[in-house]
Amino acid sequence: MDQVVSADMDDTWTVAGRSFRSRLVVGTGRYKDLEETAAAIEASGAEMVTVAVRRVNLSDPKAPMLQDFVDPKKYTYLPNTAGCHTANEAVRTLRLAREAGGWNLVKLEVLGPPPHLYPDMPGTFEAAEALIKDGFEVMVYCADDPLAAHRLEQMGCVAIMPLGAPIGSGLGIQNPAMLSLIIEQAKVPVLVDAGVGTASDAAIGMELGCDAVLLNSAIAHAREPVLMARAMKAAVEAGRFAYRAGRMPRRMGADPSSPLGGLIR
Amino acid sequence: MNDAGMGMITVNGEARPLDGPMTVAGLLAAIGLDGRKVAVERNEAIVPRSEYAATRLEPGDSLEIVHFIGGG
DSSP states (O other): OHHHHHHHHHOOEEETTEEESOOEEEEOOSOSSHHHHHHHHHHHTOSEEEEEEEEOOTTOTTSOOHHHHSOTTTSEEEEBOTTOOSHHHHHHHHHHHHHHHSOOEEEEOOBOOTTTOOBOHHHHHHHHHHHHHTTOEEEEEEOSOHHHHHHHHHHTOSEEEEOSSSTTOOOOOSOHHHHHHHHHHOSSOBEEESOOOSHHHHHHHHHHTOSEEEESHHHHTSSSHHHHHHHHHHHHHHHHHHHHHOOOOOOSSOOOSSOSTTOOO | OOGGGOOEEEETTEEEEOOSOOBHHHHHHHHTOOGGGOEEEETTEEEOGGGTTTOBOOTTOEEEEEEEEEOO
16 A cells, blocks of 8 residues: 555656646636635645736726735646737737746647637747747647647647647547547647546546646536536546556457356356 | 926826836836736836836836736
8 A cells, every 4th residue: 555655656747847746737717706716726636727817907906816816836827828819929928927927837829719719730839939939838738630749849848738629618538549649759748738528538638648637617617616626636646547557458348257167057 | 297207108008197207116006016916018028027116117108017817
């Protein structure tokens, strides 16, 4: 038992020189209020959280702020570029994030239009190049395209984050074969980012061999977000255990579990 | 008030009179913001926190004052 526990403690993943024990990265958006955000993140066990960068509301300068509830000293903030459609907007946004937070690990996402918000890969390449040149360590949201994923890795992105289904759709992982191909070729961490709807989806991502799972709406839009956060924590751990354990081979026919010898006659 | 002190600046897209000499630190205080929790861009260039007190605003300046909010 002690050996198992100790092996679990050593089972970390590392991105840009930072190591994490939790393989669940959660967003901080779409919660009822900041109290619920804090409670759900605590329950998820996440050590890294994504955050957005937006204008301060000048007419309400004393409004509570995210970092009053989600302590940046306790959680690694991963600022995103949600809402940015050009490389210039992404770079300006993340330079502000770097100044506000003092770190250079960021999540790049350049999105196409609704209703799919599919990753805009030409825009993503352009922004990734500009950000890497400016000293950022870029975890990149991308299409489930092995060629695009490889190119982003060659450019110097520190983590590849293909979608499992459209953002906020909760459709689950629609592309296990493509994710497997991307995972197999990658030398940097691969996270499935977007599409997870419930705990089994997160477990599937981990069973495929993802280094971690990134999700937001699946927790924030659950009827009981804090309970779903616990479910996601357990699912990611279960999926990781299963991946490490190695699943049994699939077979078309039955193979009895009980011995055939010694039956009474 | 001299001419150099007259004019308008833009803060987060809103026009705002510049009624006299003012620094970034002074502007944040006037709005009521804690400088440790925001980041400031002036004319598309970052103003480092250490320079808030020394950075004088000029008429026509465009400022973005941002903070972290919940996001996925």
